[in-house]
Amino acid sequence: MGRPAIRIQLAELWNILPSLIHLNYLKLSENMVIWKKVTILPHISLLSLQTLDIECPMAHWILFSFEEDTWLGLFSVLDYLFVPHIESLILRGSLQRTLAVILKGNMRTCPSELFLRISSCDQAADNPLVNVNPAWNRLHRLRLSLPSRPEMFSRLLIDELAIATNAILLSLSGGCLVPIFTAEDSIDLLGTGDSPYIYHNGRSTSFGIHGGTTDEDKIRHFIAGVALSRGSVSWNTLSFTEHATIGAQSYETSYLELFSGKMLDPRHHRVFAGLEYLKCWAVHATKAFTTFKLRRLRTLDIGSSYDMDTLFQCMMENAEDLPHLTTLVLRYAFPWRPTIHFLGNFNKYNGGSGITTLRLLNIPHPVIMREIKAALNSGSAGYVTYYIDREISDCSEGCYR
Numbered sequence: 135m136g137r138p139a140i141r142i143q144l145a146e147l148w149n150i151l152p153s154l155i156h157l158n159y160l161k162l163s164e165n166m167v168i169w170k171k172v173t174i175l176p177h178i179s180l181l182s183l184q185t186l187d188i189e190c191p192m193a194h195w196i197l198f199s200f201e202e203d204t205w206l207g208l209f210s211v212l213d214y215l216f217v218p219h220i221e222s223l224i225l226r227g228s229l230q231r232t233l234a235v236i237l238k239g240n241m242r243t244c245p246s247e248l249f250l251r252i253s254s255c256d257q258a259a260d261n262p263l264v265n266v267n268p269a270w271n272r273l274h275r276l277r278l279s280l281p282s283r284p285e286m287f288s289r290l291l292i293d294e295l296a297i298a299t300n301a302i303l304l305s306l307s308g309g310c311l312v313p314i315f316t317a318e319d320s321i322d323l324l325g326t327g328d329s330p331y332i333y334h335n336g337r338s339t340s341f342g343i344h345g346g347t348t349d350e351d352k353i354r355h356f357i358a359g360v361a362l363s364r365g366s367v368s369w370n371t372l373s374f375t376e377h378a379t380i381g382a383q384s385y386e387t388s389y390l391e392l393f394s395g396k397m398l399d400p401r402h403h404r405v406f407a408g409l410e411y412l413k414c415w416a417v418h419a420t421k422a423f424t425t426f427k428l429r430r431l432r433t434l435d436i437g438s439s440y441d442m443d444t445l446f447q448c449m450m451e452n453a454e455d456l457p458h459l460t461t462l463v464l465r466y467a468f469p470w471r472p473t474i475h476f477l478g479n480f481n482k483y484n485g486g487s488g489i490t491t492l493r494l495l496n497i498p499h500p501v502i503m504r505e506i507k508a509a510l511n512s513g514s515a516g517y518v519t520y521y522i523d524r525e526i527s528d529c530s531e532g533c534y535r
Contacts, residue, residue, distance in 0.1 A: 140169070141165070141166060141167060141168050142166070142167055142169060142171035143167070143168050143169075143173075144162075144167040144173070144175070144208075144211075145169075145173055145175060147167060148175050148176065148178060148214075149176075150320050151178060151180060152178050152179065152180070152499055154180075155181070156182050157180060157181060157182055157183055158182050158183060158184045158185065159183075159184065159185045159187075160180070160183055160185070160186050160187070161186075161187040161188075162186075162188050162189065162208050162211065163188075163189040163208070164190060164191065164207070164208060165189070166187065167205075167208070168214075168343075169208060169211075171205050171527070172195060174343060175211065175214040175273050176214065176264075177214050177215075177216065178214065178215065178216070179215075179216040179217075179218075180215065180216070180217050181217075181218065181219065181485055182219065182306040183217045183219065183220055184219060184220060184221045184222065185220070185221065185222045185223075185224070186215075186217065186220060186222070186223050186224070186243070186245075187224040187226075187297070188208050188209060188211065188212075188223075188224065188225055188226065188227075189208070189226040189227070190206070190207040190208040190209050190225075190226065190227040190228075191226070191227055191228070191253050191254070191364070193482075197256075197257050197258060197259035198230035198231065198234075198256050198257065198258050198259065199258070199260055200230075200234060200237070200258065200260055200261075200262040200263075201260055202230075205236070206231050206234055206235060206266065207227070207231065209225065209227060209231060209232075209234075209235050212235065212240050212242075212243050213240065215242060215243055215452055216242045216243075217242070217243050218507075219241060220244070220245045220249075221245055221246050221247060222245055222246070222247045222249065223243065223245040223247070223248050223249070224249040224251065225248070225249070225250050225251065225260060226251040226253055227251075227252070227253060227254075228252070228254045228255070228256045228300065229251065229252050229254065229255045229256055229294060229295070229298050230256045230257070230258045231256070232250050233262065233298045233301055233302060236250075236267070236270075236301075236302050237262050237263070237267065237301070237305060238265065238269075239267040239269025240269055241268070241269050243270055244270065244272045244273070245272065245273065246272050246274050246275070247273070247274065247275045248270070248273055248274060248275070248276045248277070249277045249279070250276065250277070250278050250302070251279045251280065252278070252279060252280050255294055255295060257294055258294070258297075258298075261297075262301055263337060264301045264305060265304070265305070266304070266305060266307060267305045267306075270305065270307070270310075271307065273296035273306060273307070273310050274310060274311060275310065275311040275312075275313075276302070276306060276310055276311070276312050277311070277312075277313050278299065278302065278312070280295065280299075285391075295482065295526070310470070358468075360436075365481070375389075375391040375393075376389065376390050376391075376405070377389070377390075383406075386407075386410060387404075387405045387409055388408065388409065388410045388411065389410065389411040389413075390406075390409055390411070390412055390414075391413040391414065391435075392412075392413070392414035392415075393416075394420050395418055395421060395448070396412045398418060398421045398422055398425055399425075400425060400426075403426055406422065406425075406426035406427075406428055406532065407426070407427070407430075409428055409430060409431055410432045410433065411431075411432065411433045411435065412428070412431060412433070412434055412435065413435035413437065413463075414435070414436070414437065415436070415438045415440065415478060416436050416438055416439070416440055416441045416442050416444070416445040417440065417441045417444075417445075417528070418443055419434060419436060419448075420441065420444055420445045420448045420528070421456075423445075423448050423449060423452045423456075424448060424452070427455050428455065428456060429455055429456070429457060429458070430458055431456060431458060431459050432458050432459060432460055433459075433460075433461040433462075434459060434461070434462050434463065435463040435465070435468070436462070436463065436464055436465065437465045437466070438465075438466055439466035439467060439468040442466075442468055442472070442473075443472060446472060446476040447474075449476070449480060450476070450479060450480060450483065453480060453483050453484045454484075456484070457484070457487065458487075459484075459488075459527065460487070460488075460489060460490050460491060461489065461490075461491040461492075461493065462477075462491070462492050462493070463492075463493040464490050464492070464493070465495055466492055470498065470502050470506075470521060471519060471521055471522065472503070473506075474502075474505045474506060474509045474517070474519040474521060475518075475519055477489055477492070477506070477509035477510060477517070478508075478509040478510075478512050478516045478517030478518060478519065479516060481482045481510075481512050481514070481516060481517075482512065482513075482514060482515065482516025482517075483511055483516075488513070489510065490510055490511075491510070492506055494508060501521070502521065505519050505521045
């Protein structure tokens with residue numbers, strides 16, 4: 135059996151801290167220290183402190199009041215600290231108490247990076263007054279981590295999350311980077327203050343945004359609550375990455391990267407209707423072209439050579455539904471002859487437009503380059519290649535040493 139943790143009085147630690155002149159990292163937790171509301175702390179300065187991590191999991195079923203609950207547990211130590219050189223402030227606690235810290239702010243503790251790790255979703259008895267808070271004028275990035283437990287995404291808590299998250303964003307200046315995710319570990323995602331990022335760790339199917347689960351509408355309700363008025367949103371799962379713009383109170387997906395075929399269901403036709411960039415394997419692209427109309431697709435990015443012949447045939451059969459496809463990205467080693475043959479035929483039967491740009495990971499031999507350019511520039515005349523692929527010792531096809 136392990137020894138029980140020894141907790142010390144915060145007031146005792148508070149008297150020691152100023153003497154640690156080289157202290158650059160400090161973590162405070164209710165598992166480590168004891169601080170009662172009646173205990174008054176002296177104001178101290180920690181001139182070398184760069185990272186402050188406070189864990190305050192206090193939460194109860196009594197509704198939180200922004201007007202009456204002025205003592206926020208360990209979060210209230212910020213009122214007694216002067217840390218002029220702090221770079222990172224980490225707050226781990228309940229939703230409403232963390233929001234209260236943001237709204238209150240403190241010019242004596244103004245970091246460049248703020249990490250809010252929400253451990254529980256308590257409810258508020260009143261609505262906070264929200265304005266841009268000058269206490270965060272140095273802040274260039276805020277990372278918001280939401281609980282990944284399924285019960286956190288009930289309809290009631292979704293509403294609470296949306297209101298609180300929106301209030302947090304409204305407290306920040308427009309130039310602040312705001313990644314938002316639901317995960318156990320911190321992940322570095324960049325967004326903008328006007329374009330919050332939603333990250334989902336994808337560990338549980340109950341969180342599938344497009345997976346057809348009962349939580350899909352709830353997740354989208356939350357995303358709409360915090361991002362609908364900000365212009366754009368991006369989110370990831372283990373199945374896909376999606377970038378969408380917001381217009382006329384609806385989502386228009388512009389970029390989609392598929393890691394599996396879960397999205398290739400007819401009920402997701404809205405996602406593919408406005409798609410401009412599709413990144414996936416050949417087999418998934420084939421399924422997409424036979425299931426949806428991708429009339430706005432401009433770029434097709436293929437990550438494997440498996441079943442490319444089937445994909446080329448499918449694209450030829452659906453050429454009239456791909457009027458804006460101009461760029462093909464190939465990330466594989468594949469015989470050049472069928473690729474060149476496809477480019478010439480696709481452009482010939484696509485009304486004179488067709489694919490004009492081919493992006494490759496490596497530069498092929500000049501002979502192959504000449505054939506590719508001729509096919510790309512063929513237009514409605516098409517192009518017939520007489521190139522023959524040659525296999526060499528390292529199993530690459532159509533390449534020269």
